[in-house]
Amino acid sequence: METRAGDPGAFTRFDLTRVPSPAFVVDAAKVRANLAVLRAIGDASGARVLAALKAFSMWSLGPTIAEYLDGVCASGLYEAKLGREEYGGEVATYCAGYKEADLPEIAALSDHLIFNSPGQIARFRPLLDRLRAEGESFDIGLRINPLHSEGEVAKYDPAAPCSRLGFPVTQILPEHLEGVDGIHMHTLCEQDFPPLERTWAAVQPLIRPHVRSLKWINFGGGHHVTRADYQTDDLIAFLKRVRAETDCDVMIEPGEAVALDAGILVGEILDLFDNGMAIGITDISATCHMPDVIEAPYRPAMLGEEASGPITRLGGPSCLAGDVIGDYRLPGDARVGQRFAFLDQAHYSMVKTNSFNGVPLPSIWLWDSDSDGLKEIRRFGYEDFKSRLS
Ligand SMILES: Cc1ncc(COP(=O)(O)O)c(C=O)c1O
Numbered sequence: 430m431e432t433r434a435g436d437p438g439a440f441t442r443f444d445l446t447r448v449p450s451p452a453f454v455v456d457a458a459k460v461r462a463n464l465a466v467l468r469a470i471g472d473a474s475g476a477r478v479l480a481a482l483k484a485f486s487m488w489s490l491g492p493t494i495a496e497y498l499d500g501v502c503a504s505g506l507y508e509a510k511l512g513r514e515e516y517g518g519e520v521a522t523y524c525a526g527y528k529e530a531d532l533p534e535i536a537a538l539s540d541h542l543i544f545n546s547p548g549q550i551a552r553f554r555p556l557l558d559r560l561r562a563e564g565e566s567f568d569i570g571l572r573i574n575p576l577h578s579e580g581e582v583a584k585y586d587p588a589a590p591c592s593r594l595g596f597p598v599t600q601i602l603p604e605h606l607e608g609v610d611g612i613h614m615h616t617l618c619e620q621d622f623p624p625l626e627r628t629w630a631a632v633q634p635l636i637r638p639h640v641r642s643l644k645w646i647n648f649g650g651g652h653h654v655t656r657a658d659y660q661t662d663d664l665i666a667f668l669k670r671v672r673a674e675t676d677c678d679v680m681i682e683p684g685e686a687v688a689l690d691a692g693i694l695v696g697e698i699l700d701l702f703d704n705g706m707a708i709g710i711t712d713i714s715a716t717c718h719m720p721d722v723i724e725a726p727y728r729p730a731m732l733g734e735e736a737s738g739p740i741t742r743l744g745g746p747s748c749l750a751g752d753v754i755g756d757y758r759l760p761g762d763a764r765v766g767q768r769f770a771f772l773d774q775a776h777y778s779m780v781k782t783n784s785f786n787g788v789p790l791p792s793i794w795l796w797d798s799d800s801d802g803l804k805e806i807r808r809f810g811y812e813d814f815k816s817r818l819s
Contacts, residue, residue, distance in 0.1 A: 435730030435772045436657075436690045439798030443693070445732075445768035447803055450697035451712050451791035455775050458799040459691040460490060463655040464497035467686065470654060470661060471499065474668035476679040479521055481650045482508040484684025484776045489795065489806050491515035494687065500540070502650075502682040506531045509538040521647065521682065523572055523613060525594060529556065536560045536567050543570035543613045543647070546596050547605035554608070568610035568644065573598045575614050577631035579624035582725070588616040598635045606639050611677070615649025619685065622660040625652060626667055645678040646671065655686040685776045692775025693732060694718060694791060698759075698767045699746065706756075707741040709763060714745025716752045717788040719771065719778045723751060729771040733760035747786040784814045 438459055448454055471478040477499040488511055494501070500518030503509040505527075512520045522535055523543035532553060536542055542557075544550045550557075550569060557569065574595030580586030587594035595614065596605070606612075614632065617624055625648065653659055672679050696713035715722040722729060735758040745752040759769060782790050790809035796802070 481684030485688040488515035611645035617651025688775035693770040694774035
């Protein structure tokens with residue numbers, strides 16, 4: 430899988446020795462710039478824009494995100510709680526499967542409770558009615574599966590055959606939408622505008638008969654809106670058109686776009702040797718710090734990578750043979766102690782880190798490229814590793 434981002438932005442002038450290694454460094458100015466693009470889309474289109482916490486939940490930036498966006502979308506109890514505690518605005522929670530025991534707390538935290546199937550809505554209806562009677566205020570959504578694929582990779586395509594995500598749109602009956610306030614769909618991944626338009630074109634005739642009973646339509650995430658070549662004007666026109674045609678409120682919930690190109694992961698070379706090619710052991714582990722490198726898989730772009738010169742295969746300190754990040758032409762001669770950084774690591778890396786093998790977690794730093802101010806947000810230690818085990 431190709432990653433289309435990888436613009437170093439202001440990080441070209443960041444001195445990598447200013448932070449300990451490994452470390453995530455997030456540029457607050459770039460996050461603000463991304464948020465300004467998203468706010469402008471919301472303002473021009475009348476759509477509400479929610480930040481997807483699953484992609485980027487560096488909650489020290491919660492107040493900044495709340496200044497620009499209308500709220501957050503959460504994937505379950507913990508993210509809903511984080512959204513309420515540290516961000517502002519509305520909380521839209523979608524989970525592929527809710528547990529009855531969690532629902533009262535999730536309902537208390539959420540403005541929109543989005544279910545994956547009419548079956549779950551029906552099963553929990555008595556509980557939802559009781560919670561409302563007790564004073565909770567939330568509306569109910571259903572995630573539909575448009576059965577229209579735009580994704581290149583099945584693993585990241587919720588509309589792929591036999592997907593578990595969303596109720597197949599062709600199966601919707603009027604009774605499934607009784608007491609349902611909105612529909613949600615999410616089938617895109619790092620995409621341009623035309624796939625969204627085609628998805629709506631595929632889905633719209635099937636949901637048109639039901640639209641009159643709905644209050645809102647949520648177009649999920651996967652819109653790469655903060656990429657320089659995204660067709661922002663087309664998105665704005667589309668969102669306005671859907672609002673006018675359906676008389677529904679419209680929402681989008683981008684995640685990656687909030688933090689696109691806004692963070693780097695700084696690492697250090699710990700050892701170098703030859704085994705058929707130059708091998709570099711680093712304090713960054715693909716499996717612990719950038720699991721999507723293995724899962725997607727993809728090759729993260731490196732800050733200042735040379736266009737030609739010797740190639741070094743970089744991998745982490747863990748015992749996993751496949752803990753390989755990729756083959757790189759390092760800036761300058763490869764040497765033990767050399768610092769380097771992978772680009773575009775703020776989203777979907779920080780939220781996925783783990784300490785397999787007892788590999789230390791990267792510390793988290795906030796840099797402001799406008800002021801050059803640098804602040805340590807969090808450093809992790811042995812106690813963080815131990816406290817997840819017993
Ligand atoms: C339901 C839902 N909403 C929003 C998002 C955010 O998507 P992205 O970060 O690609 O914008 C995702 C990502 O998987 C999702 O599953």
